Amino acid sequence: MHPIAVILPVYNGGEYLKLSVESVLGQGFGEFEFYILDDYSTDESWSYLTSIQDKRVKLFRNEKNKGLFYNLNFLINHSAEPLIKLWSQDDIMYPECLEKTVAFHRKHPDIGFSYSERHYIDGDGAIIPVQVTDRTPEIVSTTLHSRIAFYTGSIAGNIANVTLSRDALNRVGLFREDMKISGDFDMWVRLARDHAVGFLKEPLIQLRDHKNQLSRQEKYYVFHLKEDLQVYHYLLSYVSANERIEGRRLLRDYKLLFYYTLMAKSLIKGRFRTFSHFYGLLSRFDNMGLLTVSFLRQRIFQRNRYNSPFRDNAVIIEKNT
Template sequence: MELKKVKDNLPDISIILPVYNGGDFLKASVESVLQQTFQNFEFLILDDRSTDGSWEYLQQLTDERIVLMRNESNKGLFYNLNEMIKKSGSKLIKLWAQDDIMYPECIYGFVSFHLANPEVGFSYSARDIINDRGELVKSYKPDDTPEIISKEKHALISFEYGSIAGNIANVCITRKAFDKVGLYNEQMKISADFDMQVRIAEYFPVGFIRRSLIKLRDHEKQLSRDAKYYIYHVKEDLQVYHHLLGYVNDSLKQEGRKLLRKKKLMFYYTLMLKSFRQGNYDLAKQYYTLLSNFDSMLMLTYNYMKYCVKRL
């Protein structure tokens, strides 16, 4: 395939890929980056002490745009992202993931979007879902989400659904946003990406590219499938929501509480009950403490009972 020449008026971009035991999916992920129609990028890859042959594969790559690094010990996702952000040299930083595949126009789509919308702090694209065999299982269905999302609109979406992007692989962040809010919170294990989005949205509009630019892989080995991480997820999400509630106006704060009680807090409440029923009383107590410190347990219990009655 003959690649398009880079347009002179388009800015450059850094693509950053954290790798840890990428397995069977890493090669396709890397190749999808190298085969982009937009070619003016640097590609930073940081291996977090892989033990499955990923590092040996990466060492064989010869593309001059690749900057290959390896940690001396395993550091975790958000440390790796921060290190690559600090070492990158572009005004746009495209986050990437070892499981997923870019469509050929992905990088061009992000670069051209930010060129047309310089006020945006970070953008995310729609995405299609594939399984572990690369088969398409779900295509993006357009909705009414606007291309430019205000602080208020972002807050409402976050209160109801959590992270607006839902992943790191379909996200591109500007250097000016990092300069304003800082890097990822490395104390977080799960929700630092959500935290970053909320921090950026306090100061910048959010951009949404209304077409699929990546294929997101859904498979059984992903971290998000491991139940032991739910308690971290709840703890960190509640930290993010506390920050979000702190910068929206009073009417939006009230609406946000309602949305949280309807969906997110309801889900966390059911995790608490499930832990209790399974005899994991220590875990149930942790959920109870987190929820009671964030909201009224009486109100959450009332909402849960209403939900149960509706299902009868």
């Protein structure tokens, strides 16, 4: 058996799908299987996929659209390799990605999952400069992961940046199919409860940032908040009492402040239904008076804390560890 499976859900992959697939098939490390599930695409994705002539590729197709987390679970269940590299139709692997990922997991066999440094690219494939210094340790403990999760949410930033340990996955279960957006964040939090997280400190992939992605749409954030709060309820249930106090403070000053700002903007724009959704979710989870104080403090001192990228967050958190 090969040491690693690459799993790729596809839905209307468009112009980037071929580049993404070719970056996997072009890996210098050949000991992998490549499982692809087409989620009933309406473009030419399936036609392209069926044209691929490579024995490592295993193709499946849904008879109707079923969503990301169903597709990931399907592919996990149809693979058997001990490591599972999650992949995306928009992104690019560097040629040494799988080789270095497998070597890292062999060095750290007890981690629940790993993620790597990454480059961001625009719709044309040009690298987007990011001026940050990442001091996140190679092995992230459960406690540090919790602090990062309270601060910024998903530690990995993107599903395509993650490799799962099948042994750890068997202990916590599959992705939640009732979630549409935060199922990945939920998975990382469940895995990190009893397993350390690994961080490869060099870019192994290119993540594409383009304007048509769901995360650019306003309505996305209401659903994102609703599902994120479910994950935070679970995270708060297993950290220590002191970590719970700190976690609520971090949430209020960073992650929830981001959503509070979106709520305020929706009110200013006269989008009262959106405002009502945000208000209802936030008020059931936290004290709106304290959130308002945090918001006003941020506005007065012009601190853009709620919008900080993860790598800046990691620096701040590690300095306080």
